[in-house]
Structure formats: C-alpha cells, structure tokens
Amino acid sequence: MGYKTFKIMQDVTLIRDNDVCIYLVEGENSAIVIDTGYGFFDLKSKAEEITDKPLAAVFTHGHIDHAFGGHYFDRVFMSREDLPVYEKHTDLKKQMVNGEISDFIKKLGLSKAELEAWSRARPDKIEFVAHGDTFDIGGNLLEFITLKGHTPGSIGILDRKHRILFSGDGVINHVWMQLPESGTIDEYLRTLNSLDTYLTDFDFICTGHSKEPMPADFIGKMKLTLSELLEGAVGTPYENPVAGGMIYRQNGCEVVYLPERIK
Numbered sequence: 001m002g003y004k005t006f007k008i009m010q011d012v013t014l015i016r017d018n019d020v021c022i023y024l025v026e027g028e029n030s031a032i033v034i035d036t037g038y039g040f041f042d043l044k045s046k047a048e049e050i051t052d053k054p055l056a057a058v059f060t061h062g063h064i065d066h067a068f069g070g071h072y073f074d075r076v077f078m079s080r081e082d083l084p085v086y087e088k089h090t091d092l093k094k095q096m097v098n099g100e101i102s103d104f105i106k107k108l109g110l111s112k113a114e115l116e117a118w119s120r121a122r123p124d125k126i127e128f129v130a131h132g133d134t135f136d137i138g139g140n141l142l143e144f145i146t147l148k149g150h151t152p153g154s155i156g157i158l159d160r161k162h163r164i165l166f167s168g169d170g171v172i173n174h175v176w177m178q179l180p181e182s183g184t185i186d187e188y189l190r191t192l193n194s195l196d197t198y199l200t201d202f203d204f205i206c207t208g209h210s211k212e213p214m215p216a217d218f219i220g221k222m223k224l225t226l227s228e229l230l231e232g233a234v235g236t237p238y239e240n241p242v243a244g245g246m247i248y249r250q251n252g253c254e255v256v257y258l259p260e261r262i263k
C-alpha cells in the first residue's frame with residue numbers, strides 16, 4: 001500500500017494515491033505538490049524520494065481525496081472559498097474512523113490508533129490563494145486560476161512552462177456537479193468560458209483522477225455538453241452512495257447533476 005509514481009515529463013511526476021492523482025512539479029529552486037490525496041501515508045517522504053528541493057503543497061479543492069495529506073508539509077495553499085468544504089470533510093474523516101470502517105480503509109492495513117491520528121491531523125496553517133495569484137518555483141511561475149463549479153473554491157494550477165493545466169476535479173471527464181457545494185451548470189459553463197484567455201497557454205490537462213493527461217480541447221467538448229444541458233437535454237438516473245443525481249453522457253464527457261440546479 002502507499003503511493004505509485006509515474007514520470008509524466010521532465011520535472012513533472014504523477015503520484016497515485018488509490019484512484020487519486022497527485023502531481024509533483026519541480027522548479028529550479030523549489031517544488032510544489034499539487035493535491036495531497038487522502039494523506040494516510042507520508043506524502044512528503046514520497047516526494048523527497050523524487051526531489052531534494054524545498055516543498056510546498058496546494059489543494060485544488062477541499063475534498064477528502066485531495067486535501068488531507070497537507071499536514072506533511074510546512075507550507076500549504078488553497079482557496080479561501082473552499083474552506084467550508086475542507087472543514088466539512090475534516091468532520092467526515094472523523095466519522096469515517098469512528099463509525100463503520102469502510103472496506104477501502106480496511107484494506108490499507110492501518111491500526112485504529114493510526115487511523116485516529118490521521119483523522120486528527122491537519123496542517124498548522126493554510127495560506128489562501130486567489131485567482132491570478134502566482135507561485136514561483138524557479139524558472140517556472142505557476143498561476144492559480146479559478147475553476148469553480150464542482151466546488152466554490154476549486155482552482156487550477158497553470159504551468160505555462162510545461163504547458164499543463166492541473167485541474168483537480170474542476171475540469172475532468174466525469175464531473176460531479178450534484179454535490180450541495182457545487183454550482184449550477186450555468187455557473188460552471190461561465191467558469192469554463194473564462195478559461196478562453198488561457199487556451200494558448202496549455203496543451204494538456206492533468207486531472208485529479210484520470211491517469212493520462214487529456215488534450216486541452218477537452219474544455220470545448222465539456223462546454224458543448226453543458227450547453228446541451230442548458231438547452232434542455234436530459235440525462236439518466238445516477239445512483240451513488242455519496243451523492244446521487246442524473247448523469248448526462250455526451251461528447252466524451254460525463255456530467256453528474258441535479259435537474260433543479262441547471263440554472
């Protein structure tokens with residue numbers, strides 16, 4: 001158990017945590033870890049097997065499968081808009097350990113004491129970043145851009161040097177828009193339209209779950225799919241123990257949504 005690593009290109013490594021994608025991007029002076037998975041195992045040590053540069057971490061959003069390895073790092077960034085989601089999932093972590101332990105967690109082989117320590121762990125401090133803020137890792141100025149929709153504080157990390165947008169769950173082929181914290185389909189389409197100014201800056205999208213990078217033109221396909229929903233297209237029922245709704249599959253995209261949250 002633990003992490004598996006895959007080199008995507010020079011200075012960009014994918015670290016897999018179960019079904020979650022964590023990325024390590026190295027600059028000339030420092031390195032950044034994009035998303036931190038569930039945080040069951042020491043992510044910083046794993047990253048230090050790959051780089052000896054100082055590390056910081058950023059959460060693309062506050063969900064349990066992205067933001068809970070932050071306690072391994074001295075510097076952690078996220079959007080302030082996702083703090084309520086982060087706190088809600090902090091409570092969820094405690095419920096997961098105190099209630100019925102899921103098969104997924106049982107398979108990790110951790111003791112009750114280790115799971116309790118995990119449920120309590122959090123970074124000493126979280127630094128908030130906003131749309132347009134940058135972070136310089138040396139020879140590579142990363143920019144944080146809003147991807148709000150899946151959650152209100154979802155952010156992408158734009159890496160113009162490697163021509164990648166790291167998108168978390170904000171731009172992904174199977175997007176969850178049915179959560180209480182998700183925006184409407186209309187709002188999400190506006191977010192994707194706002195990416196037009198960056199489309200010449202990246203060729204690939206590295207998402208929070210798909211192992212292979214997606215081509216940048218995926219955004220156009222998702223915009224078309226959202227437009228169809230806004231124009232009255234209807235999906236089929238989607239059942240999920242976490243959050244059900246409807247699912248609309250079209251143009252290589254899957255959008256999970258609630259009919260009352262289109263506009």
Ligand SMILES: [Zn+2]
Pocket residue numbers: 061063150169
């Ligand atoms: Zn998410």
